[in-house]
Amino acid sequence: MITGLPMTMPLDGLPSTVRIHEVGPRDGLQNEKATVPTAVKAEFIHRLADAGLRTIEATSFVHPKWVPQLADAEQLVPLLGGVDARLPVLVPNERGLERALALGVREIAVFASATESFAKANLNRTVDESVAMFEPVVAKARAAGASVRGYLSMCFGDPWEGSVPVARVAAVARRLFDLGCDELSLGDTIGVATPGHVGALLDTLDIPVDHLAVHFHDTYGQALSNTLAALQRGVCTIDASAGGLGGCPYAKSATGNLATEDLVWMMDGLGIDTGVDLARLTATSVWMADQLGRPSPSRTVRALSHQEE
Template structure:
């Protein structure tokens, strides 16, 4: 290791570059009990962009009653004007889309489920009813020239239903793509996936006509498998990976879910494999140390813990 960076030893048949879809400001913070001031959120996003992240999911336009942490979306977005990074936002329905479009948002995401139990818990609808709810949202967004991402949770396992059949995930994935989503993020919401399962699902999706250039992966590290699963996805040709700075986040409706894959841990692995990300690991680590101080606890990211005592970019 030289100056806090891994030795670069490329592996065969991996992409030359990976786009990191940073979810810390939205997915990472949404479950925090302490409401983070909007000024801190804006600074967090700006610091992430300065660290080289070019896609940062900023907030959600869900009703404040359901996610109080993100009730300041209308205040936050104007504070980010002029940033070069892509700033997608989550919208739950047509009203959320209207709020986002009024602020000039150019990318949105909708959040669906591969299982009936989670769809009911999270959306109070069946899987098919949720797709029907998303259809006009996606259509209106596309008409406005807005890019649409579809999140699909519980792709590998569900706390109520157990193992999720691959054919079931493919069917719901196909439904989301058919209503007009540009990209689909496959979520391992409770962190039970293993690499062979990842490879089989990606193969089945490819056979259904959904290829890796339209896919991202979103792994949780409940059983320590997030990086192994990411590597399996890269070997299959995926080039978009979701992660959360400092490993922030979980899932409020799946109590066994621990945090998201930490962006720093992902960057360490990618850089060691010789895969370009555009991310300055030192600046990113400093940002997560700074955010952890605001939250009053250390970052769960192993890479942040390993580097935070040596990086020269720490800012308090």
């Protein structure tokens, strides 16, 4: 019989609390073939906040040509005024930043790559050129009183280049952090990392662990084990996507993000406080799956809601 909560059995050496950086409304919905109505996106974010999530990445101010699913950013943000959560947004360049700041957004994120192939595919720039592009974005955001998160993709493997040397990732991470990012999220964009690899990268970085987050994909079923490895190194911010929505449009082999429900189930079992009500979150993902017309890929959502394939 499946119950609503796991038995709590803590492990030594883990943090007592974890902040979940929910990326479903942005990273999840940007990969949908059909455009989700703005009102549905807004309700999704409200429901996530009601479930206890306190950081919800709302949208992206990228050009509509590149991500048409998020072309309604200007229409969405005004609908989120009553949401009790931090609502960061992704911006690709200075123009995107200006659009976000004009709406009162004061938490932004930029998206860089540890590899040349992905930088070219995603930004049509080299790694050096992309870092140079983000320098004025970060500076202007901070001058406007905004906090800045830096995403670093392809930290563990690249579909074109294969394995990515740990030293290279550490060097690009340091450059991105030195631009003035308040937080750096390390992305396993195609889901090839394993726990030892995660530990090796975190041990190599010369960035304070309280400024780090991890962003795992579950392509090979390793996202939770990789999360545990990160927790053992002191990382306390974990990216996840409600219902396991999302992947990466530029990485052919990538499947969905780590499902927030799967993460919360493990955190509850370890006695780590997330502030998230798993039953409410599961209900939210079931609701969103109905809007999208398919079951949630999250194992926990399926187990608790008895969704069918």
